[in-house]
Amino acid sequence: MKLKIAVLPGDGIGPEVTNQAIKALNAIADAFDHEFIYKDALVGAVAIDETGNPLPPETIAVCEAADAILFGSIGDPKYDNNPDAKVRPEQGLLALRKTMGLYTNIRPVKAYETLLEKSPLKTEFIKDVDFTIYRELTGGIYFGKKNLSEDGKTASDLCEYSDYEIERIAHHAFKAAQKRKNKLTLVDKANVLESSRLWRRVVTEVAKSYSDVTLEFLFVDNAAMQMILNPKQFDVILTENMFGDIISDEGSVIGGSIGLLASASIGDNSALFEPIHGSYPQAKGQNIANPIASILSAAMLLEQFNLVDEANLVRQAVEKSLELKVSTPDLNKENSFSTTRVGDFIAELILNNE
Amino acid sequence: MKLKIAVLPGDGIGPEVTNQAIKALNAIADAFDHEFIYKDALVGAVAIDETGNPLPPETIAVCEAADAILFGSIGDPKYDNNPDAKVRPEQGLLALRKTMGLYTNIRPVKAYETLLEKSPLKTEFIKDVDFTIYRELTGGIYFGKKNLSEDGKTASDLCEYSDYEIERIAHHAFKAAQKRKNKLTLVDKANVLESSRLWRRVVTEVAKSYSDVTLEFLFVDNAAMQMILNPKQFDVILTENMFGDIISDEGSVIGGSIGLLASASIGDNSALFEPIHGSYPQAKGQNIANPIASILSAAMLLEQFNLVDEANLVRQAVEKSLELKVSTPDLNKENSFSTTRVGDFIAELILNNE
Ligand SMILES: [Mg+2]
Ligand SMILES: [Mg+2]
Numbered sequence: 001m002k003l004k005i006a007v008l009p010g011d012g013i014g015p016e017v018t019n020q021a022i023k024a025l026n027a028i029a030d031a032f033d034h035e036f037i038y039k040d041a042l043v044g045a046v047a048i049d050e051t052g053n054p055l056p057p058e059t060i061a062v063c064e065a066a067d068a069i070l071f072g073s074i075g076d077p078k079y080d081n082n083p084d085a086k087v088r089p090e091q092g093l094l095a096l097r098k099t100m101g102l103y104t105n106i107r108p109v110k111a112y113e114t115l116l117e118k119s120p121l122k123t124e125f126i127k128d129v130d131f132t133i134y135r136e137l138t139g140g141i142y143f144g145k146k147n148l149s150e151d152g153k154t155a156s157d158l159c160e161y162s163d164y165e166i167e168r169i170a171h172h173a174f175k176a177a178q179k180r181k182n183k184l185t186l187v188d189k190a191n192v193l194e195s196s197r198l199w200r201r202v203v204t205e206v207a208k209s210y211s212d213v214t215l216e217f218l219f220v221d222n223a224a225m226q227m228i229l230n231p232k233q234f235d236v237i238l239t240e241n242m243f244g245d246i247i248s249d250e251g252s253v254i255g256g257s258i259g260l261l262a263s264a265s266i267g268d269n270s271a272l273f274e275p276i277h278g279s280y281p282q283a284k285g286q287n288i289a290n291p292i293a294s295i296l297s298a299a300m301l302l303e304q305f306n307l308v309d310e311a312n313l314v315r316q317a318v319e320k321s322l323e324l325k326v327s328t329p330d331l332n333k334e335n336s337f338s339t340t341r342v343g344d345f346i347a348e349l350i351l352n353n354e
Numbered sequence: 355m356k357l358k359i360a361v362l363p364g365d366g367i368g369p370e371v372t373n374q375a376i377k378a379l380n381a382i383a384d385a386f387d388h389e390f391i392y393k394d395a396l397v398g399a400v401a402i403d404e405t406g407n408p409l410p411p412e413t414i415a416v417c418e419a420a421d422a423i424l425f426g427s428i429g430d431p432k433y434d435n436n437p438d439a440k441v442r443p444e445q446g447l448l449a450l451r452k453t454m455g456l457y458t459n460i461r462p463v464k465a466y467e468t469l470l471e472k473s474p475l476k477t478e479f480i481k482d483v484d485f486t487i488y489r490e491l492t493g494g495i496y497f498g499k500k501n502l503s504e505d506g507k508t509a510s511d512l513c514e515y516s517d518y519e520i521e522r523i524a525h526h527a528f529k530a531a532q533k534r535k536n537k538l539t540l541v542d543k544a545n546v547l548e549s550s551r552l553w554r555r556v557v558t559e560v561a562k563s564y565s566d567v568t569l570e571f572l573f574v575d576n577a578a579m580q581m582i583l584n585p586k587q588f589d590v591i592l593t594e595n596m597f598g599d600i601i602s603d604e605g606s607v608i609g610g611s612i613g614l615l616a617s618a619s620i621g622d623n624s625a626l627f628e629p630i631h632g633s634y635p636q637a638k639g640q641n642i643a644n645p646i647a648s649i650l651s652a653a654m655l656l657e658q659f660n661l662v663d664e665a666n667l668v669r670q671a672v673e674k675s676l677e678l679k680v681s682t683p684d685l686n687k688e689n690s691f692s693t694t695r696v697g698d699f700i701a702e703l704i705l706n707n708e
Contacts, residue, residue: 120582125474141495141513146548155552156514159495163507189596194500198509224578224604228474242543246600250578 002035003305006066008059008096010044011089012279013289013339014072020291020343021070021298024317027350028302028310039066043096044074044089044279054092060099063270068301069100071274072294077281089279097137101267104169105135106176106300107248107276108262109231111255114322115331119256121228126254131234132180133251134173135244137265139165140195142241161195161240166202172266173238174210183235185216187223187243199240223247227254252276259290259330262297264304271304273297287338290328292318295346317349356389357659360420362413362450364398365443366633367643367693368426374645374697375424375652378671381704382656382664393420397450398428398443398633408446414453417624422655423454425628426648431635443633451491455621458523459489460530460654461602461630462616463585465609468676469685473610475582480608485588486534487605488527489598491619493519494549496595515549515594520556526620527592528564537589539570541577541597553594577601581608606630613644613684616651618658625658627651641692644682646672649700671703 007022009015022038029036041059048054054074063069074089096102111119111129119126144158177184186203188196200217207215218226220243226233227250239247252258261276275293283289295318303311321327326345329336337345361376363369376392383390395413402408408428417423428443450456465473465483473480498512531538540557542550554571561569572580574597580587581604593601606612615630629647637643653668675681680699683690691699 120476120479121474122476142546144510148548148552152552152555153518154514154516155548156498156512157547157549158510158512160508160510192496193511194502194509195511198502198506201506221599221603224600225607228582228604228607245575246578249575250582250604253579253582 001305001307002037003068004037004039004066005301006063006069007038007040008043008063008069008071009040010072010074010279011046011076012073012281012284014044014074014279016285016287016289016339017275017291017294018070018072020339020346021294023343023347024295024314024350025298025301027347028307028314031313031351032307032310034307034310043071043092045076045079047092048079048087048089052087054087054089055095055099060096063096063100068304069096069270069272070298070301071272073275073277073279075279075281096272097265100270100272101138102265102270102272103136103138103165104172104266105137105244105248106132106264106266107135107251108132108300109251109255112257112260112319112322115255115257115260118331119254121254125228126231126256129231129255131231131237131251132176133237133239133244133248134169134176135239135248136165136169136241138241140241159193159195159242161198163198163202166199167206168268170203170206170238173236174206174213177213177236178210181235182212183214183216185218185223185234185237187218187220187237187239187247189220189243190217191219195240203238220247224250227251257331260292260296262293262300264297264300266304271301273301273304287340288329288336289339290330291339291343292321295343313350313353314346317346317353320349321346355659355661356391357422358391358393358420359655360417360423361392361394362397362417362423363394363426364428364633365400365430366427366635366638368398368428368633370639370641370643370693371629371645371648372424372426374693374700375648377697377701378649378668378704379652379655381701382661382668385667385705386661386664388661388664397425397446399430399433401446402433402441402443406441408441408443409449409453414450417450417454422658423624423626424652424655425626427629427631427633429633429635450626451619454624454626455492456619456624456626457490457492457519458526458620459491459598459602460486460618460620461489461605462486462654463605463609466611466614466673466676469609469611469614472685473608475608479582480585480610483585483609485585485591485605486530487591487593487598487602488523488530489593489602490519490523490595492595494595513547513549513596515552517552517556520553521560522622524557524560524592527590528560528567531567531590532564535589536566537568537570539572539588539591541572541574541591541593541601543574543597544571545573549594557592574601578604581605611685614646614650616647616654618651618654620658625655627655627658641694642683642690643693644684645693645697646675649697667704667707668700671700671707674703675700
């Protein structure tokens with residue numbers, strides 16, 4: 001397969017970890033005889049520094065011409081600490097999601113056997129956890145009409161959804177469930193919210209096309225409890241934007257290793273893959289950042305193009321590196337390896353295991 | 355002090371556990387020479403059965419004449435499983451909150467040393483946790499304008515707040531912080547929501563009257579993570595209705611003993627105290643239900659009227675009973691005590707410790 005990949009390393013540790021993901025992709029290309037063509041583009045603080053714009057038009061053009069976007073991370077303290085900054089690095093990612101129509105955010109959560117000790121949850125609660133959250137990313141209250149009364153005393157935000165916004169992500173989520181454990185949990189607040197009742201109706205309708213998938217419903221407040229009490233019960237979670245923001249961030253910490261979590265944001269014509277961790281500017285250039293989340297985001301990229309064996313091989317190599325403790329200092333204080341060494345090791349495992 | 359207390363035992367295990375709370379209150383009355391006058395009233399399924407109304411007018415009259423309301427629990431499977439039921443037991447509580455203007459919900463979360471093993475969190479994460487959540491209860495998106503388009507394809511809910519709704523609960527929360535560890539964390543999503551920005555402005559203004567309290571801000575998605583990663587950091591959490599629903603339910607499970615959690619819902623002229631657990635109909639009449647949440651809700655009642663020594667004595671008695679494992683089967687499988695025996699034991703401890 002030939003794939004054009006836009007590479008947007010961004011700020012902080014973004015470039016370093018993205019480089020390791022590319023090593024893994026190159027190993028896959030070698031092993032499976034694929035052709036991956038990379039094109040770099042600027043985003044975030046580095047883009048502001050060079051062009052004044054966190055998402056320059058050239059970057060959009062590169063992304064539009066690509067099959068997929070490999071994203072690093074953005075954010076720089078020199079903008080965070082300046083309340084007068086007119087443009088902020090983070091706007092680059094928000095604008096990119098909007099421009100490319102990336103309406104489905106995917107966040108897998110997996111408890112790695114070798115890292116159970118790092119989880120805040122007791123082992124019996126977190127062991128064998130393996131689920132993925134499908135969060136609607138471009139609708140709901142975050143994008144609804146905002147209002148502040150003229151006297152400044154009353155403020156409001158509108159949470160609005162239309163059936164097509166729910167349908168399109170629901171199809172993605174059901175298809176994912178078919179490839180996993182055939183269970184989908186819709187998280188909503190249908191006992192109170194009209195928009196949640198629409199979600200329930202539409203998702204129930206879409207479910208008819210996926211009779212092999214069991215559909216369950218869970219109120220968001222209960223979901224916040226179940227994420228702690230029994231996260232093993234989940235396979236695919238589907239939810240609206242704000243509930244997904246809360247639940248997926250909650251889910252990201254139960255495994256105890258946020259540096260390992262990847263994500264995808266997909267639309268009808270584009271797909272972006274990134275680690276969920278931030279730009280971690282303190283570690284920039286020190287060759288200590290954990291590249292695994294970025295490498296796992298490359299695995300999600302492969303899976304998006306139905307390169308399932310390839311994606312699994314990347315994941316196996318990552319797990320092997322964890323078992324062998326070939327890890328950066330965040331996971332292995334005593335006998336740690338550098339970012340590049342971990343990247344090389346995983347790429348070698350891919351080539352040798354193929 | 356003379357207090358008129360409306361007693362609304364409700365359904366399921368409500369009457370049994372409420373009786374134990376009354377034993378504790380009577381012990382306090384004896385020990386401190388107070389006079390508590392109880393008046394019973396119907397609410398929930400028992401009220402529907404007798405009057406057709408989950409909140410009969412006589413019950414409202416009893417509550418309005420009282421200084422405080424001691425509430426049990428409501429809910430009965432015969433209504434839950436009937437989709438055609440026009441009235442539901444739960445409407446009784448919602449209507450009561452609204453009628454009595456109970457706009458502040460208070461949910462303390464405390465990790466009991468003797469129960470650390472029951473927590474889903476590892477001991478180092480949950481030990482010494484002791485915070486309380488102030489959730490706005492009568493505004494926000496749960497009560498905002500709902501809309502469903504005529505074609506049924508678009509639905510919306512409005513999240514609206516006015517300054518006075520925020521001010522009045524903020525004062526309660528800051529006063530609570532002054533009696534605790536002098537820290538208040540406002541949970542919002544002010545980076546995205548206009549209503550959250552209003553919360554921030556109003557709370558920042560109110561904070562000026564409480565210079566001994568440190569005010570911090572936390573986005574709700576981050577709060578959902580911090581509740582797991584470092585719940586010890588919290589003292590008083592203040593938040594709007596829906597965020598409070600999610601965060602307080604999440605908080606309720608980290609201690610591992612939901613049967614122990616009490617809550618209060620207060621307004622300007624009334625205050626209601628109840629366990630957060632449900633009516634648990636399977637256990638009804640078996641004398642096995644854990645009465646501690648109800649007894650601790652009586653302690654919150656005492657504190658509401660500045661009977662601080664009295665409230666602390668109830669809490670000490672509860673902790674003593676836990677230490678001595680004089681507990682119902684949910685906490686002590688091997689050598690358990692009945693609901694009434696635990697209630698008697700705690701009342702005796704109160705009388706003997708005074
Ligand atoms: Mg978030
Ligand atoms: Mg709730």
